[in-house]
Amino acid sequence: MEAGGVRAAVRALPREPGVYRFRDGRGRVLYAGRAVELRRRVGSYWRDLGDRPHLARMVRAVARIEAVVCESEHEAAWLERNVLEHRMPPANRVPGGLESPVHIRLDLSAAAPGLKVAHVPTPRRETVWFGPYLGGQRARTAVAALHRAFPLHYTGTGLTVAEREMAQARGVGPGQRADLALAVRAVLEREPGAVAALRAELIRRRQAASDEAAYELAGRIQAELEALEWTVAPQRVTVSAAYDLDVSGWHEGVLVTFTIRGGRMLDWRQRACSPRAAAPHLAATPPEWHAFAARNAALAATLAAHTA
Known part of the structure; x- marks a missing residue:
């Protein structure tokens, strides 16, 4: 040839x-x-x-x-x-x-709701699994992005004193648990509107941090945006x-x-x-x-x- x-x-x-x-x-x-x-x-x-x-x-x-x-x-x-x-x-x-293969666990329990990254999905009550994804660090950074916009992890009944203070500062509690869980789930299920709304919110927060010269925070949010894009990108060649x-x-x-x-x-x-x-x-x-x-x-x- x-x-x-x-x-x-x-x-x-x-x-x-x-x-x-x-x-x-x-x-x-x-x-x-x-x-x-x-x-x-x-x-x-x-x-x-x-x-x-x-x-x-x-x-x-x-x-x-x-x-x-x-x-x-x-x-x-x-x-x-x-x-x-x-x-x-x-x-x-x-x-x-x-990259390491991982999954994201959405815990819907009243005591400790929120998102975690795990290598192997295991059956648990009140739990929904998403993935698989490649890259444990990317997945954890995407989880940080979701928690930033949807502080589901501060709506549990088993919070420490410091966590209750954070929940109060964020204006969330058990009453918002169901709505926040639905919002997180919509993003991880790659619903276009939910993904676009979260992307816009993170961009808004990144710009606000930059305007206030909080460049380290702006950099973290940028990393979260990039990890989110990787995590919710269409991917069908490996499924559970x-x-x-x-x-x-x-x-x-x-x-x-x-x-x-x-x-x-x-x-x-x-x-x-x-x-x-x-x-x-x-x-x-x-x-x-x-x-x-x-x-x-x-x-x-x-x-x-x-x-x-």
């Missing part, structure tokens, strides 16, 4: 988050990674790699680029993790990425429901099939395929996956055309 074909494939990549992988002339996967912006990240491999000779050697062997566009950076991070844990290519060095499914999309002679096992998207494969042969695969794909599969099939067909 001439370098010009690979470079043309790079230029055809979208400026969106996703996961990419490189194959050599024999079809073997050399490397897989994730990107905030696919075109820029993949294109960086064809610039100066002088301080990373192992990558420079790998790039010289690249004959084909494959990529999956994701709904968010968070989704791309999960897909990369799943792909690398399923099968790690030779040029990758860290299986599964560095342990279901198995194959999701397929077809475009101009290319069939792409994504493998989901135990609620985790582990891999994708693509091949030349006629419309007739693709039909049963497309019919078996649930409607909620049609747009994702079709878009990535179109990208696969475009990249394949450049590196055929």
Whole structure:
């Protein structure tokens, strides 16, 4: 494969988050990674790699680029993790990425309501679990953002003296518990209006802190905003429901099939395929996956055309 074909494939990549992988002339996967912006990240491999000779050697062997566009950076991070844990290519060095998987627990008990971050969800009364999310620190910072706007943790009956004083200062008590819990739940369920309202409130508070020269507080709120965006971003490639499914999309002679096992998207494969042969695969794909599969099939067909 001439370098010009690979470079043309790079230029055809979208400026969106996703996961990419490189194959050599024999079809073997050399490397897989994730990107905030696919075109820029993949294109960086064809610039100066002088301080990373192992990558420079790998790039010289690249004959084909494959990529999956994701709904968010968070989704791309999960897909990369799943792909690398399923099968790690030779040029990758860290299986599964560095972020820790966590869940957020919404405790609705009268004594100690509020949010906590935990690695493993465990059944408990008066508790609702959300996630999974990647990145324990991000999740804890997002919880701080939720507690800042919705001080549910100050509405319990088991508060210390200091906590009761804080609750009084915040103007909350047991009477607000149900409404605050509903507000928190709406955000964690990614309801657009609830997320937008919380984002606007945090931006307002950040600006107020900046106006008062409370720059450390403004910085904390900015970090909370960023963590919130990560946490509530759309993400479907890893879910708590342990279901198995194959999701397929077809475009101009290319069939792409994504493998989901135990609620985790582990891999994708693509091949030349006629419309007739693709039909049963497309019919078996649930409607909620049609747009994702079709878009990535179109990208696969475009990249394949450049590196055929």
